[in-house]
Amino acid sequence: MEKISAPILVITDHTGNVDDGFVLTEPSKQLLTLAGSLTTGRIDAIALNPAPQVSELAKYGVSRVFTPDLEGLSPRVAAVVADAAFEVARQEAQYAAVLNVSNYRGREVAAGLAVRLGSGAVVDVTSCVVADGQFEAQKSVLAGTWSTKFKVTRGTPVIGLRPSAVEAKEVGEPTEPEIVPIKVSYSQPAVGVEVIESIEEGGQGRVSLTEAPVVVCGGRGTDGNFSLVDELANALGGAVGSTRVAADEGWIDRSTQIGQTGVSVAPNLYIGLGVSGAVHHACGIQASRHIVAVCDDPDAPIFEIVDFGVVGDINEVVPEALAALRQKGL
Numbered sequence: 001m002e003k004i005s006a007p008i009l010v011i012t013d014h015t016g017n018v019d020d021g022f023v024l025t026e027p028s029k030q031l032l033t034l035a036g037s038l039t040t041g042r043i044d045a046i047a048l049n050p051a052p053q054v055s056e057l058a059k060y061g062v063s064r065v066f067t068p069d070l071e072g073l074s075p076r077v078a079a080v081v082a083d084a085a086f087e088v089a090r091q092e093a094q095y096a097a098v099l100n101v102s103n104y105r106g107r108e109v110a111a112g113l114a115v116r117l118g119s120g121a122v123v124d125v126t127s128c129v130v131a132d133g134q135f136e137a138q139k140s141v142l143a144g145t146w147s148t149k150f151k152v153t154r155g156t157p158v159i160g161l162r163p164s165a166v167e168a169k170e171v172g173e174p175t176e177p178e179i180v181p182i183k184v185s186y187s188q189p190a191v192g193v194e195v196i197e198s199i200e201e202g203g204q205g206r207v208s209l210t211e212a213p214v215v216v217c218g219g220r221g222t223d224g225n226f227s228l229v230d231e232l233a234n235a236l237g238g239a240v241g242s243t244r245v246a247a248d249e250g251w252i253d254r255s256t257q258i259g260q261t262g263v264s265v266a267p268n269l270y271i272g273l274g275v276s277g278a279v280h281h282a283c284g285i286q287a288s289r290h291i292v293a294v295c296d297d298p299d300a301p302i303f304e305i306v307d308f309g310v311v312g313d314i315n316e317v318v319p320e321a322l323a324a325l326r327q328k329g330l
């Protein structure tokens with residue numbers, strides 16, 4: 001596979017806090033893995049906390065970790081992150097690309113950073129390769145009906161990768177990352193916003209829907225009983241999603257809705273339970289690596305896009321699947 005030799009800068013995210021310690025997120029590991037597949041050169045990282053998880057960053061081949069002085073500002077504000085990344089890119093000036101996670105904040109960071117770099121941004125990317133010395137990013141557009149390849153033709157491209165689009169893989173020999181504190185001159189949009197409070201919605205320790213490696217989605221076929229959806233998601237360490245019908249009926253929170261007017265997911269495994277796979281829903285799941293469905297209608301459109309489909313009643317199929325998982329100790 002073709003690679004470039006110039007270094008790549010990766011904007012990493014951590015969860016946690018100063019008291020309990022910071023933990024590198026799975027999507028950040030995926031970004032670092034992608035960086036390693038694109039360059040033979042250095043991989044540098046930005047960490048938006050005072051104590052990044054260096055031991056994990058080392059396992060993904062990071063050479064240097066930039067820790068911007070946040071001056072009391074919140075990294076939840078996209079302009080703060082864009083300013084910090086711009087400062088690193090400006091000082092170093094030789095990065096072939098900046099990679100970040102294409103989540104709600106990441107998309108805004110990518111746009112702001114590309115404007116400041118005078119380059120271009122591609123977000124919601126599901127894969128990226130080097131072709132003829134340039135980055136070629138792929139994403140699905142127009143409600144999943146087209147797959148499109150993009151090249152940023154000037155400056156340092158900013159590439160936003162969808163969570164779970166790439167499988168995280170550690171490098172053979174861990175690096176010894178150097179921590180590099182940096183001073184940032186923050187812009188008006190960065191200092192003009194104060195985060196008053198952040199509450200993790202529906203958290204309870206569960207992985208977030210857009211970043212989960214496994215998504216179990218319930219549709220009208222659940223008839224309002226999401227206990228099997230919950231149980232299967234728990235057994236597989238996944239997140240619970242829903243169709244618009246399920247959210248409209250008030251069976252589950254609107255934030256779980258996947259599709260054209262909900263969120264898009266790209267997990268390693270999507271399982272639809274009692275979901276017909278209407279186009280408005282299918283567009284939000286099409287980037288999933290494996291699609292599995294249990295639906296009692298053999299003519300349901302979801303069976304046109306599944307890797308594995310079961311025509312049957314979820315109330316019979318799912319308990320059998322759970323029993324089989326339990327037998328395997330899951």
Ligand SMILES: Cc1cc2nc3c(=O)[nH]c(=O)nc-3n(C[C@H](O)[C@H](O)[C@H](O)COP(=O)(O)OP(=O)(O)OC[C@H]3O[C@@H](n4cnc5c(N)ncnc54)[C@H](O)[C@@H]3O)c2cc1C
Pocket residue numbers: 218219220221222242243244245246257258259260261262263273274275276277278279280281294295296297300312313314315
């Ligand atoms: C502008 C617009 C935007 C939209 N945006 C979205 C969106 O973002 N997300 C979204 O999801 N939808 C969206 N919709 C709605 C979408 O078109 C579909 O109506 C919706 O996705 C269908 O949800 P469903 O699969 O749960 O229900 P249905 O289409 O009714 O499918 C339920 C399926 O479950 C099967 N079933 C029933 N009982 C069982 C059982 N016991 N076991 C197994 N299978 C069973 C049925 O046979 C059926 O195939 C949008 C629509 C419009 C017009």
